[in-house]
Amino acid sequence: MTRNLRRKLLRDLKANFVQFLAIFIMCFLAMFVLEAFDSVVTGSCNSLDRYYIQTDFADLEASSEGFTTEDLLTVRMLPSVKNAELRYTVNGKARLGGAEKKLEFNYIDGNEISKMLLVSGEPYEKEKSGIWIDSDFAVRQGINVGDTLQLTCEGVDFYETVRGTVSNPEHVYFLIDGTYIEPDIGGYGYAFLDAGEYPGESLLFDTMYVDVYGVEHQYYLTDEEKAAIDGCRQDITQAISKTSLAFTAKQKQTGYDSIAVDVGSYKTLRTFFPAIFMMIAVLGIVTTMTRLVTKQRTVIGTLKALGFSNVVVMIHYVSYSVVIALTGAILGAVAGWYTLGASIFDAMKAYYCIPGYSMEVSGTVVITIVLIPVIAGVTNYMACRKLLVQRASEILRPEPPAVMGAGLLEKTPLWSKMNFATRWNLRDVNRNRLRTIAAVLGVLQCAMLLYTAFGVNELNKSVENWEYSELSPANYTVTFSAGTDYGTVYDYARQYSGQMVQSAPADLISGDDSGLYRITVVDEGNLYRFQAENGDYTKLPDHGVAISKRAADRFGIAVGDTMGFRMPPASKVYNVKVELIYKAPNSQGIAMKRSCFEELGADFRPDTLYTDMTVPFTYVNDRTEIASVFSKEQYIRSMKAKGASFDYSVLYIMVIAVAIGIVVMYNLGILSFIEKVREIATLKVLGFPTNKIRWILQQQNIFITGIGTAIGLALGPTVLEFMMAEVDVDADYMYSRMSPMPYVYAFALSFILSIAVNSIISSKVKDIDMVEALKGVE
């Protein structure tokens, strides 16, 4: 671009500061949200990809009371198995500087699957003595390679030299025992030792790690890979006969599943909200740039008349929007990365241990950064082209006003009964349809997202009460170690007047469709309750089964239908009639009374006890049969802590939605005002008082805000339900119980913002210089 046109560009940007600032802000905010979430999602997925591939993360974990070498050889011979390894995992302690720290011991017979990744020291070799210790634990506790540690495992004290510090993919999300409800990275740790180092008498491996053919080690699993894992599970079940054999597929592994849910949540936010913001930004760019180019008609005509080629003029005008949109998009991405993105990432890092975990820029972001200025440039190109195809003399002639026929409304008797203001506003809306549509959409997204944000807040708050006051009001929840017999649990139930519940994975089957959910079998009592879809308490049926609403929706099951279920690893399928559909916030699946369960011929093996009596937390350390003891308050605290980052993100989105709403309303309001200055000046000349003119302008604004808000609030609940369903597939909410407050807040805020913005704009009415405004060529 030539020197003087460059100067013109900069001065035009200054002269139309509000419009260009609006475009800048819209591009900035859209990219801000996209990059904030995308950087975390991309970074998490890629970091996990690299980690899982590097460590050959196990596709399947089989657990049993004891695997023999023969079992291992049998499994390795299976055609669906690429490799298998044995491991024995048990909790113990390390004495560090006079204090005891909890340490999970992993005795291994190889390091090929879900292998430890060396951070420092020497690599593991089979039958090599020493200990390889969790690197985060080593850093926090001041342990160095070469140190000798005093350890206690299964009551036996022994010493080991630290050979190396490591990380391990099975411990991405790591809670050492039931005393922890959220991770304390480095406060406790894990360690790997060769099986030969086991200090007890004889080592019985309790876990088999399996590498399945046809399954890569990357983070995301394809449906084919999931099917291959399931096939391998069935092969192993048939190949080795163990009564207590249980499986955990890769996607259900605690660490994998936990981060997958979080990443999934941010993925939804990344996709959904930036798409809306981007749409509004594009519409804003189209509306604004088209008008700005049209406003420069005479200048464009003059440049052409003076001999500037179409290409030079085109490049000059296209560069306006490209420069602004590109700057906005890049700065938005940078700001999104360093503020919201960094804050979400920090929250993720507090929960998950992934070596080399970092935020990353994805191709989507780069493409979007390029796409935004391209859209802006194309918009200007189209607007410019429309003028430049004409001869210079035609461009220099003022554009004739668009000929508008009388609309349908104008032909009705109602039209003649309308006052001047209404007719003036309706005609203005009709003449400027694109501008009106853009304004309606701006208000619409603002109202819709405000409703969604207030709705999320209310739903999250209501879940706490729903889950811990209504459905599981028990003060304490005790979970028992795997394999604890019925008699032991029953004794605790009697001692603490508790209610016994069995909860286990279950394959639900409906026709050809099946999916892994949970089955909950409930003994007599009133500490574990159920609610119907409308929120009323309901009892489990005396016969048949109850199914959660989300599971029923997934399979298309209604009351009266028959369905099957299977409790892996058992292959027996129970066919049952669905008698009830209930709503549950978490843990979707089926539920039945103990009596019904036993009628089917199944064994009731309770693993959880709900009680109102106080259960000592020390039981976790003192009694091997107890895996965890948690109070209601602990659960609520954990739920709030885990949800804090998501709530924070939603709050951010709400602020951005409001900001975009304000920008769109102000920008389009100013555009509309500038276009109407001559008409307003004429009204002033005719004697209309300033306040009356302002009220006329405000009426149009209220009309547009009303339409936008109405559609936004109508769409709000659908958007909210869609978003919440995408965020966590295992969660459900009591939408029917939502108060009208999200509507009220969203409605009130949208209107307050809109009226305030319009008042600021219309305050310029009193400053209009009638003589100046009415000068010039029509």
Added chain:
Amino acid sequence: MADERALIRFENVGKIYRTGQIVYEALHDVNLEINDGELAVILGPSGAGKSTLLNLLGGLDGATSGRIFFGDDEITAFDDSRLGKFRAVDVGIVFQFYNLVPTLTAIENVDLMQDLGVKIMNPLEALEMVGLADRKDNFPSQLSGGQQQRISIARAIAKMPRLLLCDEPTGALDTNTGRGVLKILQDQSRVYKRTVVMVTHNSMFAEIADKVIMVKNGTVEEVKINESPKDADELQW
């Protein structure tokens, strides 16, 4: 027989505008010649076709029929790109409403012609010629109508065009200011030997012209040669 001195020649030129169903014949069967270095005034009432004639001459618009020559070149045969080059190099245009770029200062508006890749005189010199060197850093909005028109003339003459076209150059100005503008235009013809074509509805301006072309109802009604044109300073209206 064409005059050998003729810089501009119109041969049976016609111009028709079509807007939807409406067809409007702005010019028909126009034949005229303007000699090199002449100050020609195209005179006629509103709607006569004066501005259309000027637009065709400057390559701002295309003729529907007939041929227009600039020296040996036929403008009507030029494509869009060649027309742009013609306007950039050979023609200086002074608009009725000045058409300055509002976000460029006076001197930048003149210097803008340099951006076309055309050799121009020092922009300050051009401003001195119109007596506005001291207002070089003012934006158009900081100048009066007359001053803006003089900047517009400076922009047009800075590239030393062979042909200077002026569309009602004093239309938006008061008498005194208008006289000053006419003086500058007359000097372009008399002193710098440029061909100046001025469109006006004011018949008084005929007195300063070498040639007066009377246009009425879309055609040239009469061409008069003024043997002793007046100085612009002497004009009264």
